[in-house]
Amino acid sequence: MESKNFKSGFVAILGRANVGKSTLLNFLLGEKISIVSSKPQTTRYTITGILNMEDAQIVLLDTPGLHNPKKQMNRIMMAQTQSVISDNNLVVYVTDVDKNNFEKDKNYLKQNKISNAILLINKVDLIKKEELLPLIEKYNSLGVFDEIIPISLKKLQNLENIVNIILKYLPCGPQYYPDDIISPDSEKFIVSEMIREKVFNLTHEEIPYSVAVTIDYFQEFDKLSKIGATIIVEKSSQKSILVGKNGDMIKKIGIAARKDIEKFLNKKIYLELFVKVVDNWTKDSDIVQDVISSKIT
Template identity: 40%
Template sequence: MEQKAFKAGFVSIVGKPNVGKSSLMNKLMGENLSIITAKAQTTRHRIMGILNGDDYQVVYSDTPGILEPKYSLQEAMMNYVKVSLQDADVILLVVELNDRFEDPHLERFRKFTTPIILVVNKIDQAKGSQVTDKVAYWKAALPNVAEIVPVSAKTGENVSDILEKVKARLPEHPPFFPQDEFTTRSERFFASEIIREKIFLNYSEEIPYSCEVAITSFKEAEDIIRISAEIYVERESQKGIIIGKAGSSLKKVGMEARQDMESFFAKKVFLETRVKVADNWRKERNKLRQFGYLE
């Protein structure tokens, strides 16, 4: 029996903020690699998930939501999107039911020659013929799109259809990564992202966007992982909000993060957190370099 040719390639998951890209990435991977909140711009980095099969390797990239950058952090975030699109063998362009092609962030995709699979997300919210109408709309608006797949990343509906459509468009190529790897990111990175997710879920307004998390110590023993983390804010007044009355708010974030870490790492976790001020870190390139956004 003739053996199938091995296929491998990079798949960029892109779209505007809050269209459900990270939920889609997690469903495609079967792992919670990307943090998810209801707030826009939760994703700040390019997060790769490596999906391995007998005759394929798909390297998915979850990217920040496409926007017009207003300060240095957002410029760095949009650079992740740019690099991801340059690397891509296939693009998953994620839109939601109410998105329209006239958006300048979507118009650029008419010029792409890389195969585009357009994913219409949130169909669990659709009414009447809305899904059928949207598929027809996008076929007319973006005629260069190779496939249109209506899905619900929340419920998982139709998400499994995407893999076969991606595989059909991957080039024949040896695997890019060892086939027992599922991400290029470190355990430290995921620890920091879990804490940052809890900050997004527990605080409102500008506070989550002003925070960055740095893991200062990650020591793994046979039965426990001991983690020390520093949460940075931009102003002294924000430090008090993060900590809360008698440390209650910070304690809640730490408890929720520890529980998720224990599930993620499948091991008992001891988590220690401190809050520090890094003035206007989102706008200063040297601080962005310190936090790993710039080389």
């Protein structure tokens, strides 16, 4: 469908790690496709979500928060974000209310030459009302933002107009994707992410950052899908923690992941999880590339 009244465009959701970018994507879609955790650097690959309306299609791109590219994995995460920065119709920049972050945001915007954006100041549930105005003024002084909107994705505050504000900045254009899909990323990839989220939420220290998830089989039947996935770690000590005493941890991960996957696929699933050690995989790009290619297959 293409008419002169139809609006569409690519919206880059950018910002430091842990500010709520993926929470925003899920909120806007009304469905969880992007994983969320209280730990920074949760999102590793750009996640695309499509918001379809009668006279518009918004393609939302949730990106990894930028950080130091020490490991191969991190370099790939940064490259994912860079490509979105260079190619979009609108930047929605997300920050949160911790006052130490202003300088970091300033650097992020400068380094990436972002001179035009909408700013969402998230997590306003964590500060007093009187602290908000000075913060808005500070960000306003940068001269980058057309609009500054304080929000709380947790308490669902001030979110009513976000979609209309985004639409204001999008051009007339074609429908880029069919109107019956929520994401062009494969179900297989989103399922692997849901498993990775449970590892992020249930394990600590370096383990979340040492894990990749690959899907070994995905068999669909009428009332049930059978899914087998491997959680890859870097060291055998990490494998022992992930499996847990008597397999307790892997069981917990499986139960939590199954709930989310069933909701997402809207059917019963049988989930089989394996844990495998691949020495130093985060420094090597093969597994990372495997996961990225699973996004489209």
